[in-house]
Amino acid sequence: xxxxPMLCLLAAAASAAEPQDIQxxxxxxxxxxxxxxxxxxxxxTLDGDRLVVDIPAGAYPASAVARAELPSALFAGAKGxxxxxxxxxxxxxxxxxxxLGLKFQMRWTESATGRREWPNCRNKIGxxxxxxxxxxxxxxxxHPDSIELQLGLQETSGRVVFDLSTLRxxxxxGTFRRINADFVIRYPxxxxxxxxxxxxxxxxxxxxxxxxxxxxxxTLVRYQMTRNWHGVGDNRDLDEFGAWLDGKLDCLxxxxxxxxRKHGIKVVVDMHVVPGGRDAAREPxxxxxxxxxxxxxxxxxxxxxxxxGNADAIYGYDLVNEPxxxxxxxxxxxxLQRLAAEAVREIDPDAPIVFETHSWDSPEAFADLxxxxxxxxxxxxxxxxxxxxxxxxxxxxxxxxxxDPSKGWDRDYIRKRLAPVRxxxxxxxxxxxxxxxxxxxxxKGADEYIRDCIAVFEEFGWDWTYHAFREWNGWSVEHExxxxxxxxxxxxxxxKRALLDGFRGAxxxxxxxxxxxxPRKEPTP
Numbered sequence: 001x002x003x004x005p006m007l008c009l010l011a012a013a014a015s016a017a018e019p020q021d022i023q024x025x026x027x028x029x030x031x032x033x034x035x036x037x038x039x040x041x042x043x044x045t046l047d048g049d050r051l052v053v054d055i056p057a058g059a060y061p062a063s064a065v066a067r068a069e070l071p072s073a074l075f076a077g078a079k080g081x082x083x084x085x086x087x088x089x090x091x092x093x094x095x096x097x098x099x100l101g102l103k104f105q106m107r108w109t110e111s112a113t114g115r116r117e118w119p120n121c122r123n124k125i126g127x128x129x130x131x132x133x134x135x136x137x138x139x140x141x142x143h144p145d146s147i148e149l150q151l152g153l154q155e156t157s158g159r160v161v162f163d164l165s166t167l168r169x170x171x172x173x174g175t176f177r178r179i180n181a182d183f184v185i186r187y188p189x190x191x192x193x194x195x196x197x198x199x200x201x202x203x204x205x206x207x208x209x210x211x212x213x214x215x216x217x218x219t220l221v222r223y224q225m226t227r228n229w230h231g232v233g234d235n236r237d238l239d240e241f242g243a244w245l246d247g248k249l250d251c252l253x254x255x256x257x258x259x260x261r262k263h264g265i266k267v268v269v270d271m272h273v274v275p276g277g278r279d280a281a282r283e284p285x286x287x288x289x290x291x292x293x294x295x296x297x298x299x300x301x302x303x304x305x306x307x308x309g310n311a312d313a314i315y316g317y318d319l320v321n322e323p324x325x326x327x328x329x330x331x332x333x334x335x336l337q338r339l340a341a342e343a344v345r346e347i348d349p350d351a352p353i354v355f356e357t358h359s360w361d362s363p364e365a366f367a368d369l370x371x372x373x374x375x376x377x378x379x380x381x382x383x384x385x386x387x388x389x390x391x392x393x394x395x396x397x398x399x400x401x402x403x404d405p406s407k408g409w410d411r412d413y414i415r416k417r418l419a420p421v422r423x424x425x426x427x428x429x430x431x432x433x434x435x436x437x438x439x440x441x442x443x444k445g446a447d448e449y450i451r452d453c454i455a456v457f458e459e460f461g462w463d464w465t466y467h468a469f470r471e472w473n474g475w476s477v478e479h480e481x482x483x484x485x486x487x488x489x490x491x492x493x494x495x496k497r498a499l500l501d502g503f504r505g506a507x508x509x510x511x512x513x514x515x516x517x518x519p520r521k522e523p524t525p
Contacts, residue, residue, distance in 0.1 A: 022176050022334050022370060027082050029168035035068040035149070044152060049165040055157040061096050065103055065152035070169075072146060078171030080138040081106065081147065082327075086166040088130045092158035098232060098280055100154045101125070104133045104162075108144035114386075114407065115364075117144075122326055123280035132166070136327035138174050138359075138368075175328065176358075179370045184429045186375040188350070194461070195220035195266060195315065196503050198469035199436065202226050204251045209470065210259035217503035219265055220315060222435055222465045223256050225249075226272030235277035236285065238295050245299060249306060257313045266315040268354060268435070268465070269307070274320055275299060284320070286336065287329040293336055296320070300340040304347040315463075316352035316378050317344055318435065322360045333358050338372055345374070353377045354433065361435070366420040371428045379430045383437040383453060385417040390439045390449070393483060394474065402445035403452075411452040415459075422460060434464035438475050439495075442482050447494035454502035466499055 037046055043064035044053045055062045075081045085104060095101035104121035121133040137147075151162050197220035198213065205223070213221065225248040228234055235241050252269065260267045276285030276292030286292035300319065307314060319340050323333035341353045355372060357365040361382040371377070384390045386409060389400040403410040415422075425432050437453050439446035450466075457464045466477075473479040473487040477496035481487035490496070501507050 021332070022179060023328050023332055024173060024175060024177050026328065027170040027172045029082065029084060029170045032070075032074075032083070032167045032169045035070075035164075035167075037066050037068045039066050040064045040152070049163060051151055051162040051164055052159070053152045053162075054159040055153055057091070057093065057157045060093055060157035061155040062157060063152070063154045065150050065154060068149045070106075070147040070149055074169065075139075075144070075147060075171050077143075078139070079174040080136065080172040081169060082134070082136045082172050083149075083167070083169035084132050084134045085151070085168070086130055086132050086163045087160055088128060089124060089158060089160040090127045092125050092127075092153070092160065093156045094125055095123075095154065095156040097155070098123070098230065098282065101156045101280070102133075102160060103150050103152050103154055104135055105150040106135060106137045106147050107150060108147045110139070110143065111145050112143075119326075120281070122283070125280065130163075134327050136172070136175055138172075174368055175325075176332075176334065176368055176370070178368060180373050181370075181427075183371050183373050185371060185377060185431070186429075187431060188376060191266075193219070194505070195463040196505070197221050197265065197465045199224055199270075199465050199467050199471065200256070201468065201470040202229075204248075205256060205259075207255070207259050210263055210265065213265065213469065214263035216500055219503075220268065220463060220465055221256075221260065221265055221469075222268040222270050222318070223252060224270045224272040224321070225252075226270075226321075229273065231277060232280050233277060235273055235275060236292075238275060238291070241275050241295075242299075249303065253306070257307075257310060261313045267313055268315045268318050268433075269303065270318040270321055270354075270435075271299070272321040278324075281326050282324045283326050283329075284323065287325055287331050287333065290331065293331040296336060297340050297343050301343045301347065304344040304351060308348040308351070311350055311352075314352070316354035316433075318354040318356070318380065320356060322382065323356060323358050324360060325358050334370065338374075341372060341374060341377070350376075354380050354435075356380045356382075356435070363418050363421050366424045369424055371424075371430065377430075378433050379421075379424065380433045380435040381418070381421045383414070383418065383434055385414065389443055392443055393440060398442065398483070400443065402439070402443065402449040411455060414452055414456045418456065418460075425460075432460070432462045434462055436467040437464065438467040440474050441476065441479060441487065441495065442474075447498045450495055451498040451501070451507050454498070454507040458502075458505070458507060464502075466502075 043055045044066055051066055053064045055064055101123045105118055107118040109116045119135055119137040121135045197218040199222040256267055274284050274286055275295035278284050286296045319337045325333045337355055344351050355377050357369045359365040363381055388396050389402055392398045392400050421432060424430055434457055439449040468475050474484055477499050479487045480490040480493050
């Protein structure tokens with residue numbers, strides 16, 4: 001790989017000129033009064049400005065959610081809406097799923113795209129004193145026609161009292177400002193081969209795994225350093241986290257890199273869980289607690305020092321998997337990744353960086369993404385659109401099919417959902433990598449969905465890794481079954497054939513389009 005001259009010095013100088021906080025100023029919130037509330041049939045009362053939701057423990061899990069429509073004039077032309085209300089709670093039980101429980105939620109459907117959103121406040125369990133709850137919603141490219149405000153409890157039990165006299169809100173221009181709008185990313189000369197592959201299993205991979213992948217034609221793997229992905233409050237003991245991380249790095253050094261190198265496969269080093277873990281709202285603790293923010297940057301400093309000199313095997317350092325930030329935070333997702341990237345580059349000037357955006361690394365989030373003012377950064381996106389198809393039976397009911405003309409679900413739908421990523425790519429000359437995409441095994445038409453996704457990625461010239469190889473059977477192309485409880489091994493099936501065709505480059509686009517170039521410019525003296 002050719003070194004970009006003065007790369008670290010340029011990055012450091014540019015970073016010094018960047019705003020240190022990409023978050024927009026707090027909006028001025030105004031009282032929201034005279035909303036027409038619809039109460040659930042049980043467990044909720046409205047007494048003046050006091051909305052009381054009280055679900056007895058014996059009724060667990062039960063739901064009681066009050067609803068009110070927000071006047072459209074409040075958010076017309078805005079890019080988002082922020083709200084707050086004071087509430088206190090007692091004996092809130094752990095909900096049946098992490099995204100349920102306490103609700104201070106806005107819900108809408110974008111009529112132009114069919115995209116549904118339901119941003120909520122940070123979840124709480126047990127008792128909490130009078131606290132200001134916050135909800136910062138950001139709209140997509142298509143504006144919602146209406147927004148329903150929801151307050152209450154869902155699939156849990158306990159008591160919460162909302163003081164509606166404190167309910168305030170205001171339209172916003174989003175949460176994050178755009179910077180580096182004119183920056184064009186440079187990439188070094190060297191390996192320009194297309195890379196196609198899979199995410200490795202959560203367990204330590206083996207040489208046999210790599211032999212199978214090589215036989216399939218895989219040229220890229222994403223090594224996920226992860227455990228208990230759905231855990232809440234895990235990874236907070238930094239000594240224990242460090243020991244665990246060292247073990248994953250030992251496997252990377254002794255197994256993954258040697259096996260990958262042997263078979264001509266490159267490795268994405270993915271920090272799938274981070275120091276401090278995530279809270280009940282799935283937000284990393286490091287966004288709000290400095291001790292974990294510092295530990296995150298230090299972890300990448302240690303990784304860079306240990307693996308410097310492996311550029312022939314390492315595709316890039318994937319800084320944080322699927323960042324989720326709920327409202328403003330002291331250490332935001334963008335700045336923390338910038339600091340980690342700079343720490344890596346101080347040690348290894350040639351290290352490729354893989355950067356993920358907020359909102360679960362969704363395509364929509366690329367609409368307001370600012371690139372780092374740093375070269376040789378690959379921008380990753382995850383593609384699970386539409387979620388009601390790809391995750392049926394995991395989140396939501398089973399029955400959606402692909403393609404579905406009645407819903408506009410076809411290959412062109414995937415192109416449209418990835419349009420913000422494509423625009424970012426063209427605007428900044430960015431190299432795009434699809435780190436995750438999939439459809440659950442029992443979804444009708446899952447093979448066609450996989451084929452359509454790969455065709456679009458190939459059309460755009462993007463590298464990609466399928467989720468996932470020998471992980472959970474529901475995503476496995478080596479298993480078949482009608483649901484999660486009846487999966488059986490499968491040597492051959494339509495999903496596997498679609499994926500193997502993709503590895504061979506045999507999945508073609510129906511609308512060929514040249515990939516966006518990755519411009520190179522001479523470094524500033």
